[in-house]
Amino acid sequence: MKMWREAKALHSDPVEAWASIIEDADKAKSFKQARGRGGFVRSSWQEVNELIAASNVYTIKNYGPDRVAGFSPIPAMSMVSYASGARYLSLIGGTCLSFYDWYCDLPPASPQTWGEQTDVPESADWYNSSYIIAWGSNVPQTRTPDAHFFTEVRYKGTKTVAVTPDYAEIAKLCDLWLAPKQGTDAAMALAMGHVMLREFHLDNPSQYFTDYVRRYTDMPMLVMLEERDGYYAAGRMLRAADLVDALGQENNPEWKTVAFNTNGEMVAPNGSIGFRWGEKGKWNLEQRDGKTGEETELQLSLLGSQDEIAEVGFPYFGGDGTEHFNKVELENILLHKLPVKRLQLADGSTALVTTVYDLTLANYGLERGLNDVNCATSYDDVKAYTPAWAEQITGVSRSQIIRIAREFADNADKTHGRSMIIVGAGLNHWYHLDMNYRGLINMLIFCGCIGQSGGGWAHYVGQEKLRPQTGWQPLAFALDWQRPARHMNSTSYFYNHSSQWRYETVTAEELLSPMADKSRYTGHLIDFNVRAERMGWLPSAPQLGTNPLTIAREAEKAGMNPVDYTVKSLKDGSIRFAAEQPENGKNHPRNLFIWRSNLLGSSGKGHEFMLKYLLGTEHGIQGKDLGQQGGVKPEEVDWQDNGLEGKLDLVVTLDFRLSSTCLYSDIILPTATWYEKDDMNTSDMHPFIHPLSAAVDPAWEAKSDWEIYKAIAKKFSEVCVGHLGKETDIVTLPIQHDSAAELAQPLDVKDWKKGECDLIPGKTAPHIMVVERDYPATYERFTSIGPLMEKIGNGGKGIAWNTQSEMDLLRKLNYTKAEGPAKGQPMLNTAIDAAEMILTLAPETNGQVAVKAWAALSEFTGRDHTHLALNKEDEKIRFRDIQAQPRKIISSPTWSGLEDEHVSYNAGYTNVHELIPWRTLSGRQQLYQDHQWMRDFGESLLVYRPPIDTRSVKEVMGQKSNGNPEKALNFLTPHQKWGIHSTYSDNLLMLTLGRGGPVVWLSEADAKDLGIADNDWIEVFNSNGALTARAVVSQRVPAGMTMMYHAQERIVNLPGSEITQQRGGIHNSVTRITPKPTHMIGGYAHLAYGFNYYGTVGSNRDEFVVVRKMKNIDWLDGEGNDQVQESVK
Template identity: 25%
Template sequence: MDWDRVVKVTCHTNCAYQKPCILNCYVKDGVIIRLEQSSAHPPSKDPDLPDWNPRGCQKGLISALRTYDACRILYPFKRVGERGEGKWQRVSWDEALNEIADTLIQVLSTEGVDTIVRLRGSGTLGSESVGFEALMGALGVPYDSIQTDTGDEHMGAALVFGQPFVGGSVDNWWYADLVLIWGGNPAYTNISNYHLLTEARYNGTRMVCITPDYNPSAIHADLWIPVNVGTDTALALAMAQVIVDERLYREDFLQEQTDLPLLVRMDTRKFLREGDFKRGGRDDIYFFWDSRSDQLTEAPRLSLRLGNAVPAMEGTYTVMTSDGPVQVQPVFERLKTHLQDYTPEKVSSITGVSPSVIRTLARDIARARTVTNVSTYNWGKFYHGHEIERAIILLFALCGHMGKKGAVYNAYTGNAADSLAGGQIPGVLVLRASASADPRYAQWKSQGYTDEMIMMEYAWEAVAQERVMPSCVFHYFHSGLLELSQQHNSWDPSLKRPLAAYVKEAMDKGWHKVRPAPDKAPSVAIQFGGSFLRRCKGTEQILKTLLPKLKLLVTADIRWTATALYSDYVLPAAGWYEKFSFYGPQKVDYPYGFVVNKAVEPVGESKGEWEIACLLARKIEERAQARGVLSFTDPAGNSRRLDNLYDRVTSNGVYTEDDEEGVTRDYYLNTTNVEQMSWEEAKEKGLVAATGLGLTTRGIGNACDVTPGEPLVPLTWHIERKEPYPTQTRRMQFYTDHDWYLEFGEELPVQKDDPKAGGDYPLRITGGHARWSIHSSQVDDPILLRLQRGEPLIFVSSEDAGSRGIEDGDRIEAYNDLTSFQAAAAVSPAVRTGQLIIYHAWENFQFRGWKHFKGVMPSPLNPLELAGGYYHLQSSSDSFHPGFSDRDTRAEVRKVRQ
């Protein structure tokens, strides 16, 4: 085989933790003929650290074929049959954009811009999206945050740290004495980085895998702990109980870094605050008992430094408040009592893990020099997932396993994209740009706010001002999912009030907003680079509730996704190596930004997203002028112009629609937290090391300095520099005295019974990211399908299959109160009895009758996710709003007679 040239390209499929991988792209006659791994990663500073090269996986390499396969959208299409019927008419770009622009203008001037929603995806996270962001921003259509509708939120981390973005780079695995794979499956999902785990084991690191099924990561672990599904909170609390009981905890760490010494009133279960002593006292001043002076002492707010004080962790004290004498206790004392419900003996029957295993692991964790975890996006997919995450973080905090090489708690490692040219995410404003212009900055600083806290102010403000809308909230209100949750309130036996009462209170108090308002219907949905009809839960409910409301559903994508197939217009987007893009450091587990190089021209009539946005802006402008509609009024009463959109998108014509490379170049050159080099050099290397976290909410929460070639260790600004955390108590906060948390008995982490989502059926559906596809990007690829039986499959335990007369390969139907779907049975002794496993991202059209497996997932709304009005419990783009969950779904299966 010969080729004309080899281009360095970067795989930017959203595989989250390990991207980017620099690949060699072989081009012949303008066609990609082959991709291969390269060794672009620079050497690490530590010569003992294993080489990171080569990087890449089968999904990245298959994109050479995916570029030209039958699923590519080659031309603009207009629907001519019913939605989803598959009847299309090929139209020109001009025709498609004309009709889309006309509908948008009509909706803007009648129903209003608040009825237009964007339903984003993760396919356009780099600079290619700036044009579309600028266009939507000019029109006043909010940025839709999809973090929670994938169930990827880390609410437990947000409760403890004040925001969910806490995590380190994966080379910390190498430096850990003990790695806990708990809530993740890196053998499937972290292929490019996985070798660091195996090499760490050669180096003496012990790997313990805690998971219900004997999954591919458990196979390689030193110890596998099979835990009953959804009982991880109890397991973590039992280990915490052992550590507290045997006094194996690091008291100095807890005294300084956490809320565990802060005093709580025994009568109200609320923190003791300044307001308890004087009228008008602040509710953000807290107290501990100084055992050195034997006095009540105000906890410092501007720093974590304790000075000479030694906060008492135990005991009961009497203090004189405005209400008279009140008994108070440190949180730690209350925790100690609380943990008595979680002795290994009591927890064993809940978790299925023997007391001796719990005790041994607890001691191992406490005595290890450094411990880290691999958790990935898992806990947010449980209804009570925030409790699991809080409890595991408590375990790490008790032992002080944070803030050192190899001692890292990993929740969601945020992307650090600090670009002055960016600001592409309105809720993730660039602080440095804002600081010079925002008079509040100096005021915040004078009040002792850290940059982290200031970023959170911007993030909350963006949601409050409806510049950001969590799309999950949209779907609960407008796609029928709230109705589904309300119909099935009994799914959560612990609810004290009807779900509707919590929703009403949260909306009345302004803790949450939804666009359009609940009494108004959405009219237009625009999907760029994603597929909400594949991704969201309760598929059939969405299809029958949301779609009939929409006058227009437009999808721009590379391939025929589920959402494209239900759309009214489909616009062909340029594929992986057919466009330029720059991505800031996407995930700090692999802290590099990268350039996506254009190796070939787009196939058919497809265009890059930048060009599509410019053309759509120009077309709206043209059609608005032709119709004499030069402006419209937004819901805030502001007049917005329609006759200058092209200039708004193109920075007054500085970048034209055919200057995708110029936009990308300047985006990179204005990114301030990556290595700087010439554009040509950056294109050649593909990879630029992060030099800082960037001043965005998604990066800054890791709270650490970044040194290229060194592991990124989060939270050192707190642990070494003693900067306060962005929480209500300004400490790592394990006690939440929000009224609703007290009502639910969840002020401390607690194991709760999961709701039987979908009805009272014996089997429980779990899942995870797939080995053979990144989301749905390659899920219908014929070659990769050969490696997984060619069709959607459900893993069923040998016991459950046997008792139902199911054999491996049989077609089975899974059903519950909502609906049913069919798939092939993969019978396996590695699956736990009572568990069904479906790895995600199968496309709707791969199921018989297009009945997707997410149709059986009602995703009941946990009202605690609506709690707000408490310093760090405020809705931002990524946390503290309802998220979709699926791991509580119950179902039964039966063999389908062929």
């Protein structure tokens, strides 16, 4: 602030004042190095708003708007507050960073199976269940308000089973507790699935289960087999386009899956993704032939009608892994015998095909009379995925596995699907999280539980469900003024820009299937991310290696339109993707806004890397980068020996308390708490929409998020004059899920950069979009609803509708702008105005819109769905209505459950009962993932993959000994009881209950080995960093693992680390991101990008740490450790 005031005294233009600081390397370094050391001074709103605006204008003018970014999570908890910052960023062309994938709360298995980000039952539906497994979800601790449903349903006789590695609170509420070794859940799920398939699909088939999987899954669909050296491998799904007459399909035949019916005829049944786009009326789950419209029953298995029996290879990973996890060593390619048919293809060749059902039974190791030596004839056979095999991997007895699987399935058979699995982050935070989740989802599908009241997949993490989503999106991302917004998936963003990729120890080669051609998958993990960006699969930010505001001007000079010019420049290399040169000084983020989040205190995986490379301040990294250790260097990314430090020029955080993030920020803006602002709130746990109301004014000079960003927008509009005017911005947009573009590359993967195909925007590369921005009008646009809501309309998840009448209503509710660039448009002056925009535009809160939305979907399906909302057509929920009483939302086609007096909300309900397809390749629940990358990484079908080796312990073990014993333990970070993330955890009451500062839980056995007594100070460290905490020694923790409850701040009661000689660190100090290539897939039906829908995730539970007792407790209270002390002198 001192430098700013001095610069302002010398420069009347605030942008020039900012430039004089940030272009002076010594000045920039001086304040960046001071981050995290206190030294804050008071300022005024006028002063900080001008500084922020000047920094934003400078960055946009010199580097591009995509170098300005913002992070805020979970809009459902306060959707107007989220929208305030996102709207400002979107209007100026900044980047909105995702959160659901970054938090690793996104379960990729949900998009993979259903084409849906996440949709789950409300907690009241637990009461309709008659068998519940709580698997890795600690309901009484992390879902306390809903836990009563869990206990009450037991009075009805519902059996409850807990599955957790430690004796968690949920175990006390259950009839049985299973304790598998942490990270091995997929193995137990596979064994349970083995029992279910054996007993309820083969030996004594359930008519309900058979009919369910035939109608609602991809199990009848045909898969082509590829010839290998002495065996076959499962390839991609057969498509209508593969056959001589394309089965009469002229529209998208390459995207229509094929099956045999029970008469032995081949059909392209209704409902696959090819029917969704380009034609109307056949995208439904009626059992009809897509050509003739006649009813047809699909054939599940080829056994009995096969032309021959073929040996098909399946990858096996159960013999891999580290010494910390049990293995069962078998051949890494297991050959199974399958019934197949031989077909004549359109190109004149022949192909062998089998069904997904037959592949699934073989994959689960079920002998079907084919003398398959790798299949089991008994549960006691130690062969892949039997209960005896799982017993060796998980430590859970085979008898318990058999019993629970049998009971769960028997209940589902008798009740038609009222068996439920409640699951949470405990399973989802592992690197191979999708294997864990697909294991559970497969069990539910085998038993016909998805879409049935009282049954299904109940995944709860955070407060993820923003119910009036389609009304909120235009507000949040300024889609009323310009489209598209810039979105970025945070995991890839922070992996790149905090230089965590420079320390990568995991290679693609060790992740690949033993059946894959490894020559096609060379390089570093960041190479796969870059390839995904340039093929249009993932977003990028910054997007291009040049200021996107300059491209249109260069195109005009060349006599070309901006899109053609960009394509030409990408092809000839004169413009590159920014991710290919992340450390050249131009291609990194420069301004970061953080609001409604404690990014550096809660979710910042790779915390120490962020401190070094993003913030340029003290850090505790202990490991060596790839250059120093001689690791695999990238092929697509330019390497520099010295990574760029201190990339962020300005960090602005909005908060109502001084968090760890605030401590490392340049500017802290005091914001309103829940009872000091007007906002709205929804949850996945109940179907109501709640208000937040300003019961009192914000304390002292604090303001609501809406008012803060509105003021910044106003100052920005003033400061930008003379620097930015009406500008043409070039935006790259990844191929979007729920758009016709998701039908991009149907058969295999081709990369234009390698010369395998041409660069076609929206097909083999991102869309290249031209967006006109009016920077001096930013404030006027922020405070009004733009004209695109009338010109284009609104929609979501692939359907759209007209919003003229809603805009007319908003003009009456909010009044209109009397003058200026937004003259005549409805106003958004207050947070309540913004709330009214959401409520008026969303089908969930406006019955008239709900009927329009259902009618729009009906055009796709050819079935009338408007009856689901007609009785609510006249209902319009206003903000004052929900202030008087929370209101139940209206059923909407953008969700898969119903808000109804007769049924609790349950995901998949409309798919099963209204025959609306899932938004997947087959239109059904997708067990088989046939994308080339999924097959080559060995995950087309469910497999068990042990936790990965992060290699973060070996190089530090014993290197800085303090004389005490050291031991490597698995490091888990479950959610705590004494706070909601980091909020509440640092008040005196909670600190008193929780030992007054950070704690780490250890088993009695490990504590004994290490000479640690309860409440001793311990140090936890690895190559990523170090932390200090008190030990909680407990018999409820199994040996081999340690738990540090998530989001314990680094600002209270924290001594210095003996390893780093700095103040102790935080739970994320010992973590580092490792992205998974299969989460980078895009442009492929359900495997296509959407903001917070699909993308790389920030997993962290595979991490190991070294634990030891501390010898010297140093509180670092001497001179030089506290900037405030220094400044006082």
